[in-house]
Amino acid sequence: MAEFLTEADAREVCERVMSHSSADAAQVTLVSGLTRFARYARNEMTVSGDASDAEVTVASTFGQKRAAVTWNDLRDTAVEDAVSRSEELAQLAPDDPETMPPLGPQEYLPSAAFFDSTNELGDEDFVTAVRAVTERASSTDLIAGGFIQTRARSEALLNTAGLFAYHQSTLASHTTTVQTTDGTGSAWAGTTHNDWEQMLPPGELAERAINRARQSVNAVAVDVGAYTVVLEPTAVGNLITLLQAALVARAADEGRSFFSRNGDGNRVGEQVIDERLSVLSDPTDPDLLARPFAADGTPLRHTTWIENGVLQNLEYDRYWASRQGREPLLHGGGIKLTGGEGTVDDLVSTVDRGLLVTRFWYVRPVDHRRLTYTGLTRDGMFLIEDGRIVLPVSNMWFKESIISILNNVESIGSAVRVVASESGGLGVPVVVPPVVVRDFHFTVGSDAIQRSELGDVLGRERESSEVL
């Protein structure tokens, strides 16, 4: 019983939940659908699975008291209990002066994010995709592991002010890591989209990772310090999501953010990054395709956060907007860093001496206020000389401010959609270009991946002709 609720079914459930409410104001949200996955490692499928769920959240408000309860049992008795629990919790809560009345009915932009190609994948399709990678890897004496995840879901929202919102979507991702049997080489590739057909085909994904894995063997250490780097789109995506999280008016206005203006207020109107770069969100953008409303029903539209390097907008939730006399403006609708022209290879060809970075790992904050982060490179770094990749390089730590990175841009390639999350699973739509950045600081070397083999514990049980 896959539980993907249609608009009519979702409305019925939301109304049934709401019928139990006696709060001054309430909001019901409902997320339903089927999530599927397949994992593989050491050139074999390890497990696949699916999970069907429908989860409801009711937020009850009495005056300025509010609380939320989330549950997934839609039977009447469970619904009644959960609504009652949320009201009980709300009435126990102290007044929250930031409580806002529910939003009235809204108009939403259409976002056609549901694709049958993703929804109708069968068990055999997953196995076929996995084998397209593992068989290529094993035939070339390499080891592949990876993860495919898909979901089809609907999201609905109903509140006591008469607002009803509904959106349905699919989403898929496929990531793979290919390693050499001696453990000295490793590379990663990933692809994601709402539409399975618009993703890189599994064989092509495999080829990318295989080629880079071969190139990455026997990496050498280079001196730490400042380098010109070519950041592949995934590496840029790892960083840009952190920038988006900082684009918040309240933190800026309260003096807690990079976007705080010294003395008072925020930096809207100031040049903050390179003038060739713009940052925007748009749930209807065919590259992004996201839910067109925020968690409280606020419509999401095309929003330019940074235009030609100038900070244009910061997020205002409904409370902060009302306090500052502004219209609410919320994150959502993905994130896009506008690009230029050219592929990663094109950018590499412009660099006399530098490093090519595939992606980052364990990116962690050092200084929130300066948007400074530290982290490591992972699964493929290469020395560039005279416009060509000449040598694989050991991973290194970096420490950089995202603002500095986006101010030190030399050139910009074409934007593409990337798997930006470290987990390699489904996430916020992120579209970013590869970039060339000067003075990117690497602080310490790391010999990770060059240290160990994966071992022969499993191999002892196999035919000698089989490749791990």
Place this chain on the structure above:
Amino acid sequence: MSRTRREFIKQSTLSAVALGAVGSDWLPKFGYTPQGTMQGAAFKDLCLVALNAARSKRATYADVRIVNKRDQFVAAQEERVSELQDRETFGVGVRALVNGAWGFAASRTVTREECSRIALRAVEQAEVNSEAIRRPVQLARVTAYPDGRWMTPVRRDPFTVRMSDKTELLLEANRVAAAVSAARFVTSSMYFVKVETTFASTDGSIIEQTLYRSYPSMTVTAVATDSSDVASHTSTDIAPMGLGYEHVEAADLPGRATEWAELAVEMLSATAVEPGRYDLIIDPTNLFHTIHETIGRPTELDRALGYEANYAGTSFLAPPETAIGEVRYGPEFMNVIGDRTQRGGLATVGWDDEGVTADSWPIIQDGTFVDYQTTREQATLIAELTGVSRSHGCSFGESWDVAQLQRMPNVSLLPAENDLVLDDLVAATDRGILIKGRGPYSIDQQRYNFQFGAHVCYEVRGGRITRMLKDTAYQGNTLEFWNSLDMLGGARSYQLCGTIGDAKGQPTQLNAASHGCPAARFHDFRVVNTAV
């Protein structure tokens, strides 16, 4: 490892923050009957429906978990309650083995029909997946427990405590902290989890367990008078624990709020650390996290074999045939155990999520690496190397909707057989840095090269603390670090800390694990200034 050390965990009176609230008595592991839970005969019947359906379609093994997981988060920001959330999720997941391949299916609808349907879905997937495997899964033998029951020994169920008691405590703590001059922003919170599971397998076990976790926390942010700088102090000395509301009461946020606020203010005027090499005296509130990252993670067997290469990473401690019994992790007085029995531990259970009884075993013995963390299918892979044919019981599924995988147990550094406490280590150090609390960190995917920041730290000169430092992190590699261990505190300095947000697996699952350790000193280790 001597019996004294092995038994330490069970016998010691742990620190006030760790286990003081519940004392040192141990409840029996088994036969403890959950009261008032929703588990019962009906769930056992549904489990059997699923198992029979799987068996009828050629599954050689199947297990089923009916899980009800409830969590609650309450937070206060300054004078208002900012979050009040209660989440409950209920469903059933079935894992089936066909032709040596796994399949999994799960549903929120827990009926006879749906249990049967998802069991068949798991079998269908396993059959298709068996076209893409190279080595059929083999499971280590396990004892059947047809009527197993276990419950985290809590004194006070957090979900029965009135919400107003919780919010009043948080708001009072915030008021106390805000009274400290320059303390501008204050947040405090409580997080509770209760997981009720009915597990059954075709190996004959039917096990009911109820697990609890509690985590009170507080952060105070001080702002310089000219707004030029901010500093935040978080109560990193209060650990999440496998305990009930008694842990919140013992943590005493209102009673300690002034101390934390004053630390935040003091951090504004701390001196930037001079990079260099120092003797590091590391408090358990920081060292636990280094244990988590540099011992807990690399000793997970699935990482070492490459099963987590695509996300969580691999391990420098590989391959097993050259690592087990060979790698000198640290000095001879270094002993580390994997454990799922320690009272108050976040990973403490009666059985793991494939019906293996909770275990406690050496991972590092007298300084040498001797064993990994394993599940049933992993134990068979290294049995010849370790001489251990049973699983160490590290199977874990975060909830009903995800398949089990190997996850970290409590991994703890045992104290030395002495009476040394943190102050003794400081007194014995001529030029060093005292490090407390978990700070920003980064570590490579093989868990070898790292940088761990301090939350609060102090310069030590001539055996005395002289001033507070800031922007401090120690940097190096795992083996270099542990082999620089030159002083280890005794049981009096032991503290059980832990983390509830350990991510691994695809789809990502969050695990919770505790790490106990004494205060320890590391000789001549590299320190960097993170602000430079």
